[in-house]
Amino acid sequence: MTRPVFGRARPERTSGSPGSAVSHLDRDRALVEEARRDPARFDALYRRYLAQVYSYAFYELGDHHEAEDATERTFLAALANLGRFEERARPADGDGASTFRVWLFRIARNVVANQRRGRRRRPQAPIEAAASVADPFDVERGAAIRDEAAAAWRAVGRLPADRRRAVVLRFVEEMSTAEIAGVLGRSEGAVRVLIHRALRSVAGELRRTDRFRADGIRRDRGGDPGR
Amino acid sequence: MTAFERDGAEVEALLTDLYLESVLARIGTDHGPADARLDPLLRNASDRLRRDLVRVHPSFRFEERLAARLAELAAAMRMPAAAGGEGRVVPLRGAAGAPLDDAFDPFGEDDPETERRELARPLIIGGALTSAISLAGAVYVAWRRAHPGRAASPMVRAARAVRTARLATTGRFD
Numbered sequence: 181m182t183r184p185v186f187g188r189a190r191p192e193r194t195s196g197s198p199g200s201a202v203s204h205l206d207r208d209r210a211l212v213e214e215a216r217r218d219p220a221r222f223d224a225l226y227r228r229y230l231a232q233v234y235s236y237a238f239y240e241l242g243d244h245h246e247a248e249d250a251t252e253r254t255f256l257a258a259l260a261n262l263g264r265f266e267e268r269a270r271p272a273d274g275d276g277a278s279t280f281r282v283w284l285f286r287i288a289r290n291v292v293a294n295q296r297r298g299r300r301r302r303p304q305a306p307i308e309a310a311a312s313v314a315d316p317f318d319v320e321r322g323a324a325i326r327d328e329a330a331a332a333w334r335a336v337g338r339l340p341a342d343r344r345r346a347v348v349l350r351f352v353e354e355m356s357t358a359e360i361a362g363v364l365g366r367s368e369g370a371v372r373v374l375i376h377r378a379l380r381s382v383a384g385e386l387r388r389t390d391r392f393r394a395d396g397i398r399r400d401r402g403g404d405p406g407r
Numbered sequence: 408m409t410a411f412e413r414d415g416a417e418v419e420a421l422l423t424d425l426y427l428e429s430v431l432a433r434i435g436t437d438h439g440p441a442d443a444r445l446d447p448l449l450r451n452a453s454d455r456l457r458r459d460l461v462r463v464h465p466s467f468r469f470e471e472r473l474a475a476r477l478a479e480l481a482a483a484m485r486m487p488a489a490a491g492g493e494g495r496v497v498p499l500r501g502a503a504g505a506p507l508d509d510a511f512d513p514f515g516e517d518d519p520e521t522e523r524r525e526l527a528r529p530l531i532i533g534g535a536l537t538s539a540i541s542l543a544g545a546v547y548v549a550w551r552r553a554h555p556g557r558a559a560s561p562m563v564r565a566a567r568a569v570r571t572a573r574l575a576t577t578g579r580f581d
Binding site: 222226234252336357 | 462480482
């Protein structure tokens with residue numbers, strides 16, 4: 181998968197006109213223009229970003245049905261309001277920049293947050309996601325990997341909302357700091373600090389879990405004296 | 408937190424960011440100069456998250472169902488211009504066919520999870536209460552005007568008698 185290079189370099193306004201900051205470099209520009217002319221062409225944008233939006237919703241909501249609902253709302257809102265989208269890619273952002281993706285994820289963020297607010301159920305651990313990285317030919321190792329994946333997800337799930345979102349966008353969606361800043365409406369510096377603090381919390385949580393698991397394995401191998 | 412500590416945290420956040428850039432771009436095992444300076448705990452957590460937070464894909468059935476819904480919406484969006492029905496409203500419906508929440512703006516700038524949560528319900532209840540009290544007040548004033556009646560209190564009756572007598576004798580009431 182190619183990594184977007186959006187916002188890795190600082191923008192420079194050399195020409196002096198404010199319009200020069202907005203350029204023609206948005207990766208999705210052609211698709212967006214086609215979709216504006218003919219809404220049926222939105223399908224290409226939909227296919228490109230479906231898995232990303234769905235994945236974000238799934239990590240945020242922890243439930244396939246709710247993630248499907250949020251994904252559906254996001255894309256319907258995006259298509260219905262495509263005329264409101266303003267391209268903001270900068271020359272320094274490079275060829276991989278997509279402000280459409282940032283715009284789409286801003287919608288997804290609001291839809292998901294609205295859904296989280298309205299529901300009563302607690303999010304479940306994404307077992308399927310954890311299972312997908314396990315080795316089907318090595319059951320013991322597979323179980324260990326599943327446990328570790330579930331522990332990582334739990335640690336992320338315990339983070340405050342803004343840190344959790346930043347981590348999911350960084351690790352699952354592989355967004356750059358600039359893109360995350362665009363989605364969350366924060367500065368790049370604030371996003372860096374959010375992720376750094378989130379990693380500190382996750383590291384502490386994972387260390388506790390690992391220690392607990394190691395104690396359990398030692399007890400199993402040596403026999404439980406309490407029995 | 409002192410300025411020195413804050414600067415230190417920002418530098419560390421920047422180092423973490425550089426490390427993540429290299430990890431997410433999959434640049435081998437040697438992650439460059441940021442690697443050595445970064446806290447091993449953070450490095451380990453980053454590597455774990457990189458490995459364990461995988462992208463989850465929706466089912467093919469869902470993908471096709473939503474594609475069909477989008478095509479339906481796209482057709483409805485194209486229709487007004489073609490048929491001259493510019494005023495037609497295209498209803499957006501949720502997964503179960505239920506209409507989407509009209510009050511919810513997916514383009515809101517605020518963070519709905521933190522800001523709207525506290526405001527929405529008390530605002531509605533407060534508004535309803537205020538309206539009810541205003542209506543009751545207006546009805547009461549109208550009723551009193553229509554039915555002046557006799558006051559029950561002897562003091563009020565005495566005051567009215569004095570006022571009437573003064574008005575009758577002097578024509579003015581000071």
